[in-house]
Amino acid sequence: xxxxxxxxxxxxxxxxxxxxxxxxxxxxxxxxxxxxxxxxxxxxxxxxxxxxxxxxxxxxxxxxxxxxxxxxxxxxxxxxxxxxxxxxxxxxxxxxxxxxxxxxxxxxxxxxxxxxxxxxxxxxxxxxxxxxxxxxxxxxxxxxxxxxxxxxxxxxxxxxxxxxxxxxxxxxxxxxxxxxxxxxxxxxxxxxxxxxxxxxxxxxxxxxxxxxxxxxxxxxxxxxxxxxxxxxxxxxxxxxxxxxxxxxxxxxxxxxxxxxxxxxxxxxxxxxxxxxxxxxxxxxxxxxxxxxxxxxxxxxxxxxxxxxxxxxxxxxxxxxxxxxxxxxxxxxxxxxxxxxxxxxxxxxxxxxxxxxxxxxxxxxxxxxxxxxxxxxxxxxxxxxxxxxxxxxxxxxxxxxxxxxxxxxxxxxxxxxxxxxxx
Numbered sequence: 001x002x003x004x005x006x007x008x009x010x011x012x013x014x015x016x017x018x019x020x021x022x023x024x025x026x027x028x029x030x031x032x033x034x035x036x037x038x039x040x041x042x043x044x045x046x047x048x049x050x051x052x053x054x055x056x057x058x059x060x061x062x063x064x065x066x067x068x069x070x071x072x073x074x075x076x077x078x079x080x081x082x083x084x085x086x087x088x089x090x091x092x093x094x095x096x097x098x099x100x101x102x103x104x105x106x107x108x109x110x111x112x113x114x115x116x117x118x119x120x121x122x123x124x125x126x127x128x129x130x131x132x133x134x135x136x137x138x139x140x141x142x143x144x145x146x147x148x149x150x151x152x153x154x155x156x157x158x159x160x161x162x163x164x165x166x167x168x169x170x171x172x173x174x175x176x177x178x179x180x181x182x183x184x185x186x187x188x189x190x191x192x193x194x195x196x197x198x199x200x201x202x203x204x205x206x207x208x209x210x211x212x213x214x215x216x217x218x219x220x221x222x223x224x225x226x227x228x229x230x231x232x233x234x235x236x237x238x239x240x241x242x243x244x245x246x247x248x249x250x251x252x253x254x255x256x257x258x259x260x261x262x263x264x265x266x267x268x269x270x271x272x273x274x275x276x277x278x279x280x281x282x283x284x285x286x287x288x289x290x291x292x293x294x295x296x297x298x299x300x301x302x303x304x305x306x307x308x309x310x311x312x313x314x315x316x317x318x319x320x321x322x323x324x325x326x327x328x329x330x331x332x333x334x335x336x337x338x339x340x341x342x343x344x345x346x347x348x349x350x351x352x353x354x355x356x357x358x359x360x361x362x363x364x365x366x367x368x369x370x371x372x373x374x375x376x377x378x379x380x381x382x383x384x385x386x387x388x389x390x391x392x393x394x395x396x397x398x399x400x401x402x403x404x405x406x407x408x409x410x411x412x413x414x415x416x417x418x419x420x421x422x
Contacts, residue, residue, distance in 0.1 A: 010041035012049065019052035031056055032070055035077075044081045044320065047089060047381035050074055054092040061096055071096045072367050078359040081321060083328075085359065088379040090372060090409045097368050099411035108355030110371060112410040115363050117355040117371055120325045124300070129319050130326065131297050137317045138290045139167055166283040173280055174295050179251035181243050181332065182296040184306035185279075186254060186288055188239050189231025191307075191336050193223060200229035231258060233269035235336060239305065239347040240278070246349075249278075250305070253292040256281035289314065296330060305332045305349065328356055357405050362412070369412055373405035 015038045022031035031053045038045060053074060057067050071093070078085070093099070102112035109116055122130070143163045144155060153159065198221045202212045205220075212220070236252060243250040252273055259281045262270045273279035282291035289312070296304040310327055329352055337346045362369040375381070 007041065010038070010043050012038075012043055012045060015043065015045070016049055016052075019049060019056075023052050023056045026056065026059055028056060028060060028066075028070065032073065035073070039077055045077070047082070047086055050078060050082070050085070051089055051092070051380050054089055054096070058092055058095050067096065068368060075359065075361070075370050075372075078372075079361065083324065083358045084373045084375060084381075084405050086378040086380045087374055087376050090374045093370075093372065093411065094409065097370075097411040099409055102371075102408045102410040104355070104408045106354065108353070110362075110408065110410050113362060113369070113412040117408070118360055118363065119329060119354060120356040120358060120360075121329050122322060122326050126322045127297050127300070127326075130322050131294065133318045134290055134294050134297070138314055139286065142286055142290075143167075163283065163285050167286070170280065170283055170291060171294075171298070174298055177251060177277065177280070179249045179278070179295075179299060180302045181248040181250045182292050182299075182302060182304050183236060183239060183243070183250050183252045184288075184292050184304060184308060185236055185252045185258065186231055187306045187308050188236045188334070188336075189233060189254075189258075190227065191232075191235055193227070196232075197221065197223050197229060204229050230261075230263040230266055233262075233266035235347070237269045237272070238336075239334060239349070240273075242347045242349055243305065248303075251295065252279040253288060253295055254279065254281055255286075255288040256284045287314070297326070303330050303332045303351075305334060307333050325356065325358070328352065328358070362410075370410075372409045372411070374407055374409060375404070376406040 015034055018034045019031055022028070022034075035053060038049075053070070057070055061067050075093075100112050102110050104110055104117055107116075108119070143160050201220050205212050205215060231254075240250045240252065258266075259270065259279070270279070280291075280295070282288040289308070292304060292306070296302050310323075310331075315323065332349050332351050334347050334349045337348070357373045359372050360370065361367075362371055
């Protein structure tokens with residue numbers, strides 16, 4: 001019956017009830033027939049879809065020779081698309097394969113088996129896929145459409161050609177610069193915006209000759225989009241100096257409007273960056289997110305410095321597996337500490353982990369030896385609603401579980417686990 005469905009009909013919601021039916025009648029063959037159909041049609045299953053067949057396999061685990069290959073099939077698919085799982089799936093995997101909760105040190109060494117948790121990065125071809133995605137799925141639609149930054153501008157053929165030209169100029173500028181750490185200027189420059197927006201808005205109104213008292217309170221305190229006050233270049237400059245001190249070569253990316261219309265407070269920093277050739281503006285019609293992302297991916301081995309978790313809709317349009325793995329390995333986060341006495345912000349940066357938080361086979365390549373990151377506070381990740389399964393407690397999850405985990409499970413068979421299984 002499924003063979004008559006169009007390709008667009010193969011969705012996760014199609015397979016969930018099939019797995020539930022298989023569990024209700026203990027039919028392993030039925031479950032894994034449709035599991036293979038889901039895999040063949042590149043359906044990305046979520047935590048619950050793995051939970052159902054794992055429950056089924058636990059019920060029939062007495063036939064270990066039959067069950068183990070199915071468990072490995074599930075893990076191999078999880079390794080493609082599923083970075084982190086809930087404690088419920090780890091418990092089931094422990095019943096099926098054995099193993100133990102493991103301490104992983106800062107270098108990525110597993111305390112249970114003594115083998116390293118691996119770090120996944122992208123090949124040149126993988127990066128090429130993401131760069132093509134940015135151009136085709138993000139930039140190209142904006143060339144033809146209206147921009148939030150230029151809402152009144154009519155987009156005819158001449159304007160489209162001009163926009164493509166400005167994007168090509170942006171790319172050519174990048175190729176001529178030396179950098180290995182791209183700074184998301186707006187994310188850093190607007191750090192703590194809610195705490196200082198009203199003050200900055202009042203200063204802007206006064207600079208425009210407007211009596212602040214005549215402007216309604218909500219317009220002086222509510223942050224609009226696009227933000228109508230300038231970012232603080234001094235915060236960005238503090239981060240730039242921190243990166244330089246660490247031996248990195250920073251490149252600051254701001255939307256063009258922040259450079260062309262720099263406030264008096266920002267001009268000193270801007271002039272320094274221009275002299276050092278470490279700042280580039282995104283084309284006026286584009287979201288600057290697209291541009292710092294492109295800049296980072298275009299330079300192998302470079303990092304993006306941002307606290308942006310990259311969960312907005314436009315990021316979800318990119319090739320998911322490649323993007324998630326790139327994000328884990330190439331995002332440097334930061335924290336700003338303000339000194340009120342000097343009005344200076346001290347920036348502390350946190351580089352990515354030395355290993356990937358991702359379900360993965362152990363380096364010894366033994367079929368049943370896996371390292372599985374999990375969230376101990378969550379039984380099953382309900383990624384559709386960001387709620388804990390069978391509970392009303394909210395949890396901070398993205399659709400993929402992001403790269404946070406509270407523990408690791410290693411399926412290596414210790415003497416204790418062998419005795420427990422026996």
